[in-house]
Amino acid sequence: MKKAFSKQEALAYLWIVLGTGLIASAFHVFIEPNDLLVSGTGGIALLIVHFFPISLGVAYFVLNIPLFLIGWCSVGTDFLLKSTCGTVSLSFFLSLFAFLPSISHAILGAILGGLLSGIGIGIVMATGGTTGGIDIVSVVIHQKYTWSIGSVMFWINAAIVVEGTYLFGWQKAILTVLSLYVTTWMVNSILKRYPPV
Incomplete structure (x- = not known):
């Protein structure tokens, strides 16, 4: 039984790595x-950096500390470990994949970016982990109020985008909301078929 459990856990972490790569x-x-x-x-950190003279990395790190503590207290150690794996592997892949070719088409980018992100986030969350940040808050709210994780993510992120609209313009905001909607749909679809373990 213990051996099977170890294989299952190892597979879960491999899925997390795959999801963050996507x-x-x-x-x-x-x-x-x-x-x-x-x-x-990341969006909140950018807003903070815009108004205060601190680095983006510091702002992002500081914001994540209380979120991880909330996740650990509310969901448990296994959730914390998997979320740490998700956060670290995502940071690694964001640096590693900078060489990938880009597709410059706003609407196509919003839809396909949202779709691919949704698949990746859905995979990570189906294992019982997150990629940190707002994902943690979404899982905690889902457990307390049974709202879908994807919907909670959408509304929190939409509020952040609304704030960013004043700084970066409404056209980018509309495309971002479109991307978030596609991401939400994909995350909810995956989690309905494969509920978090």
Whole structure:
């Protein structure tokens, strides 16, 4: 029984790595080239950096500390370990995949970027982990109020994008919301078929 459990856990971490690889690919190929607004904790960090003289890395790290603590207290150690794996592997792939070719087409980038990101996030969450940041908050709210994880992610991220609209323009905001909608649909579809373990 213990051996089977170990294999299952190892497979879960491999799925997390695969999922974060897809998310990083979506960012470099579709999202960044089309100047879509950054959602989640990264988007909040960008807003903070815009108003305060601190580095993006520091802002992102500090924002994630309380979120990981909330996730650990609410969901448990296994969730924390898998989310740490998701956050670290995503950071790694974001750096590694910078060489990937980009597709500069705003609408196509929003749709395909949202689709690929949604598949990656859905895979990670189906294992019982997250990629950190807003994903953690979405899981905690889902457990307390039974709202779908994807829907919680969408509304939190939409609020962040609305704030970013004042700084970066409404056209980017509309395309970003389109991308978030596609991501939400894909995450919900995956989690309905494969509920988090």
